[in-house]
Amino acid sequence: MRTPQQPTDKPEPWAADGHLDELDEEYVEEATARSTTLGISLLVTVALLVGIVFIPAPYVVRSPGPTEDTLGEEGGVPLIEVSGAQRYPASGELRLTTVSVSGGPGYPADALQVLGGWIDPKRSVYPVEAIFPEDQTAEEVEEQNTADMVSSQENATVAALTEVGYTVPATMTVVDAIPGTGADGVLEPDDVLVSFEGTELETYQELIEGIEGTEAGTEVVLGVERDGEPLDVTVPTTDVDGRTILGVYLDPVFDMPVDVSIQIDDIGGPSAGTMFALGIIDVLTPEDEAGGKVIAGTGTMSVDGLVGPIGGIQQKLYGAQRDGATWFLAPETNCDEVVGNVPDGLQVTAVGTLEQALDAVTAIGSGTTEDLPTCADALEDLQS
CATH class of the missing domain: 3.30.160 (Double Stranded RNA Binding Domain)
Known part of the structure; x- marks a missing residue:
């Protein structure tokens, strides 16, 4: 054997x-x-x-995305280019922040990605329908993101130029009246607004200021051009959530006094508006606002300088920390998502307007940050 x-x-x-x-x-x-x-x-x-x-899961996973310095370069070209005005050197970094998304139309997340999203505190998991409208296609998502980015850049440019003292003329054309408002049946598509209460309208901000200074329900006289002819119409203003509105969708076309172009690829959506505006201001002014500091942030930007809410702010906080930021500018309206979720080494200040955001950058750049409002402060103010 x-x-x-x-x-x-x-x-x-x-x-x-x-x-x-x-x-x-x-x-x-x-x-x-x-x-x-x-x-x-x-x-x-x-x-x-x-x-x-690898079976597609009906969830969306948000992760920290890349950040971009609006004072830096993209492919050897300044991300923000200006012509028609002097460009000043700027130190430091003003970083826009993004979110990487797995899942949604055309790009489904798998079970492994969803499981990782539930485990990793830097990520968040949501049902697809909480993020994307039902039946929206991948092409429609991309088109919307591109359109939002273009609009974001234009709004940021108008707000920034206005903030540094330029007049930005606008031609304001009515797209349509909002049903149920005082403008419904009074203002018509293609009407061009030329005056408000007898005062000529040169800029979009003048129209906004006129409306905001009017008590809701009050009738206002608008001068319009209809089919090339001047016409005065009386429009009752409308109250929406405590705000006075005119009740029309407008398509403003701006005559920029300074040519500003923003070179950025593969990033969509409206949330970079605030950081675009701050970057434009920094390169157009002799003051070195950022003062060598690495500052990140997010927020939509309206043409009249209001910072609006965005999605995925917790992921953006982690992305900012990862890329070296020591300060983060957060929209006041996102502060409930910020408190208790700030990564170590990052400080956050709340901003509601472009002016406040600029003041914050200047304070951070100069090292005088004692009085900057935190998100906890902002929430307390909202509750009081």
């Missing part, structure tokens, strides 16, 4: 002549059958696990 190479409590299957005897042949057949069954079961289990892992 051969000596077994491994210890065993089974009889040696080989006879002296090298042939299996009857008893050993039955044992080998049973062992082979068991091994085959176990192997098949293991393969099936692995295949099922792999299949489950």
Whole structure:
């Protein structure tokens, strides 16, 4: 008999002549059958696990995305270029922040990504319908993101130029009246607004200021051009959530006194508006607002300088920290998501307007940050 190479409590299957005897042949057949069954079961289990892992899941996973310095360069070209005005050197960084999204139309997340999102505190998981409208296609998402980015850049440019003292003329054309408001049936598509209460309208800000200074429900006289002819119309203003509105959708076309172009690829959406505006101001003014500091932030920007809410702010906080920011500018309206979720090493100040954001950058750049409002301060003010 051969000596077994491994210890065993089974009889040696080989006879002296090298042939299996009857008893050993039955044992080998049973062992082979068991091994085959176990192997098949293991393969099936692995295949099922792999299949489950890569099955599309009805969730969206948000992760910290890349950040971009609006004072830096993109492919060797300044991200913000200006012509028609002097450009001043700027130190420091003003970083716009982004969110990377897995899941949604055309790009479904799998179970492994969703599981990672639930485990990792830097990520967030949401049902698809909480982020994307039902039946929206990947092409429609991309088109919307591109349109939002273009609008964001234009709004930021108008707000920034106005903040540094430029007049930005605008032609304001009515797209449509909002049903149920005082403008419905009074203002018509293609009407061009030329005056408010007898005062000529040169800028969009003048119209906004006129409306905000009017008590809701009050009638105002608008001068319009309709089919090329001047016409005065009386429009009752409307109250919406405590705000006075005119009740029309407008398509303003701006005559920029300074040509500003923003070179950035593969980033969409409206949330970079505040950081674009701050970057434009920094390069157009002799003051070195950022003062060598790395400052990140987010927020939409309206043409009249209001900072608006955005999505994914917790992921943006982590992205900012990862890329070296020590301060973060957060919209006041996102502060409830900020408190308790700020990564170590990052300080956050709340801003509601472009003027406040600029003051914050200047304070951070000069090292005088004692009086900057925190998100906790902003929430307390909202509750009082």
